[in-house]
Amino acid sequence: xxxxxxxxxxxxxxxxxxxxxxxxxxxxxxxxxxxxxxxxxxxxxxxxxxxxxxxxxxxxxxxxxxxxxxxxxxxxxxxxxxxxxxxxxxxxxxxxxxxxxxxxxxxxxxxxxxxxxxxxxxxxxxxxxxxxxxxxxxxxxxxxxxxxxxxxxxxxxxxxxxxxxxxxxxxxxxxxxxxxxxxxxxxxxxxxxxxxxxxxxxxxxxxxxxxxxxxxxxxxxxxxxxxxxxxxxxxxxxxxxxxxxxxxxxxxxxxxxxxxxxxxxxxxxxxxxxxxxxxxxxxxxxxxxxxxxxxxxxxxxxxxxxxxxxxxxxxxxxxxxxxxxx
Amino acid sequence: xxxxxxxxxxxxxxxxxxxxxxxxxxxxxxxxxxxxxxxxxxxxxxxxxxxxxxxxxxxxxxxxxxxxxxxxxxxxxxxxxxxxxxxxxxxxxxxxxxxxxxxxxxxxxxxxxxxxxxxxxxxxxxxxxxxxxxxxxxxxxxxxxxxxxxxxxxxxxxxxxxxxxxxxxxxxxxxxxxxxxxxxxxxxxxxxxxxxxxxxxxxxxxxxxxxxxxxxxxxxxxxxxxxxxxxxxxxxxxxxxxxxxxxxxxxxxxxxxxxxxxxxxxxxxxxxxxxxxxxxxxxxxxxxxxxxxxxxxxxxxxxxxxxxxxxxxxxxxxxxxxxxxxxxxxxxxxxxxxxxxxxxxxxxxxxxxxxx
Numbered sequence: 001x002x003x004x005x006x007x008x009x010x011x012x013x014x015x016x017x018x019x020x021x022x023x024x025x026x027x028x029x030x031x032x033x034x035x036x037x038x039x040x041x042x043x044x045x046x047x048x049x050x051x052x053x054x055x056x057x058x059x060x061x062x063x064x065x066x067x068x069x070x071x072x073x074x075x076x077x078x079x080x081x082x083x084x085x086x087x088x089x090x091x092x093x094x095x096x097x098x099x100x101x102x103x104x105x106x107x108x109x110x111x112x113x114x115x116x117x118x119x120x121x122x123x124x125x126x127x128x129x130x131x132x133x134x135x136x137x138x139x140x141x142x143x144x145x146x147x148x149x150x151x152x153x154x155x156x157x158x159x160x161x162x163x164x165x166x167x168x169x170x171x172x173x174x175x176x177x178x179x180x181x182x183x184x185x186x187x188x189x190x191x192x193x194x195x196x197x198x199x200x201x202x203x204x205x206x207x208x209x210x211x212x213x214x215x216x217x218x219x220x221x222x223x224x225x226x227x228x229x230x231x232x233x234x235x236x237x238x239x240x241x242x243x244x245x246x247x248x249x250x251x252x253x254x255x256x257x258x259x260x261x262x263x264x265x266x267x268x269x270x271x272x273x274x275x276x277x278x279x280x281x282x283x284x285x286x287x288x289x290x291x292x293x294x295x296x297x298x299x300x301x302x303x304x305x306x307x308x309x310x311x312x313x314x315x316x317x318x319x320x321x322x323x324x325x326x
Numbered sequence: 327x328x329x330x331x332x333x334x335x336x337x338x339x340x341x342x343x344x345x346x347x348x349x350x351x352x353x354x355x356x357x358x359x360x361x362x363x364x365x366x367x368x369x370x371x372x373x374x375x376x377x378x379x380x381x382x383x384x385x386x387x388x389x390x391x392x393x394x395x396x397x398x399x400x401x402x403x404x405x406x407x408x409x410x411x412x413x414x415x416x417x418x419x420x421x422x423x424x425x426x427x428x429x430x431x432x433x434x435x436x437x438x439x440x441x442x443x444x445x446x447x448x449x450x451x452x453x454x455x456x457x458x459x460x461x462x463x464x465x466x467x468x469x470x471x472x473x474x475x476x477x478x479x480x481x482x483x484x485x486x487x488x489x490x491x492x493x494x495x496x497x498x499x500x501x502x503x504x505x506x507x508x509x510x511x512x513x514x515x516x517x518x519x520x521x522x523x524x525x526x527x528x529x530x531x532x533x534x535x536x537x538x539x540x541x542x543x544x545x546x547x548x549x550x551x552x553x554x555x556x557x558x559x560x561x562x563x564x565x566x567x568x569x570x571x572x573x574x575x576x577x578x579x580x581x582x583x584x585x586x587x588x589x590x591x592x593x594x595x596x597x598x599x600x601x602x603x604x605x606x607x608x609x610x611x612x613x614x615x616x617x618x619x620x621x622x623x624x625x626x627x628x629x630x631x632x633x634x635x636x637x638x639x640x641x642x643x644x645x646x647x648x649x650x651x652x653x654x655x656x657x658x659x660x661x662x663x664x665x666x667x668x669x670x671x672x673x674x675x676x677x678x679x680x681x682x
Contacts, residue, residue, distance in 0.1 A: 062466050062500035069470020096460045103661045105456055106447035142662050165664040194667055241667030
């Protein structure tokens, strides 16, 4: 088994899905010869040819809309948007068509498409390349919103997303694309969608997080362990539909919860999870649910993005207050 | 003239009948046939009668907001009649004539406009798209559908209908541009009815024609008299042949919206009655009737029999629509995903308890 990066795992999963199922197509700007600006489609053109690996004109609305048309015709398009900051022209198609096609035709037409895109800050990219707008998609009925946090989960979750009969927004944490390597077996096994992953067990505090912030959160949990505090770390992985049971079960056990995400605080998906816990696990709580998030600011240009992103120190400070709360 | 393009002459408007139904140009032999033309005529009369019924159902509180196709029957019926059953239609919200021709039922159309999603579960043309409300959004779906046909090597075409206002949207250009790049089997029919709610075409573009927008996509742009159903059907058939050979087409069909934008609109706020009266002189149903009568293919008794027949058909559909049982409340959950996610089970149960 080879150790590979997250972006290599994304390419590996697409190649596997395309080998297994001739209806799977890759499309987007620069996905062909260039193999994607991050190389997330590297090698696909050489193996599957230009009919199935399609460089598109520079038009995000077109990419999403044609994916809807292809999906309605029985193909399984995997469309790439180069950066999440450029997805907005495609949002019309996602909210008005992809997410609704099954419902509005009572299942006559369906939309088994995947819209992949890098998300998040931390790679010193230019303006508009660093957004984390997962809550926007998670708010849209009829979608799945998936975000992996490691190469192995990227492989398994992307395979699952491609095989899923409904549209999936697949968010790839840019900061993790090449941050770590992990052994990934190219065995064609999908990971479970709509299910959280427990990255670390613990009985004193529950961290709920996703995507790139799993790294800082795990580091914070390790630091807490040095103080004798055992924190559980839950990687949400599928934001929508949310695996409420796993989160509630953990919080019921630990009584304390800190939610960590890098998207702006207000209206972020952390608020949704906090509300869930408030509605369904209030009496288990020994402390208020807290959120550590990006600020309610525009993600700054690269010189200041490290100040924007929740740091291990910020997470630790809130976690310690939560643990100390009587 | 504004919008003059160097070296570019807008294509002529193809027409066979003048406003009074007199022959302008020799009608293609295969269309100058009694049965063919009466078939088109009947479909236009049915569409108009259906429209009248839908508007009256809305006015009496038995239908939601409805978009009438009054005056535009020739575009809709003509393009529908030219399509093969295996082609896929991606309609805008005023294409009842084409939908009916392709086998969508009147009951389904009434259901849709009454707010019942089952109306988009066509029993007939299963691969056709439902009505697209966000203007021009269906144009990019046509790219995907046409690409699917190309990938599978099928001799089928995607037919996308849009209004004049839709040509102002980026989606339209993105779609025709992509079809040009990939030589996809797609035909885009611009139903130029002169008005996008209150805005005339002159507010949409300074270009002298909408067909010429195809030039920038490197594909063919054609103009047709959209009130001449013979011309629409003929131009559409040729366009489909071209499209199936990898030459995507844009057709601008010149017509006029004789009614309001929808039943929620009052066109008298922005449009002169005199303009509308003038346009009534050009309308497509009467135009073809004049031709048929002139050929002695149609008589007063035929007309009376047809009116009786289509009224009975429309009344029967309206009664069937009004008699439909309501859709179960839980339907709003049951078609959202292939399988209901556990996190939605509670919400579904809440609704079921209240309205099960």
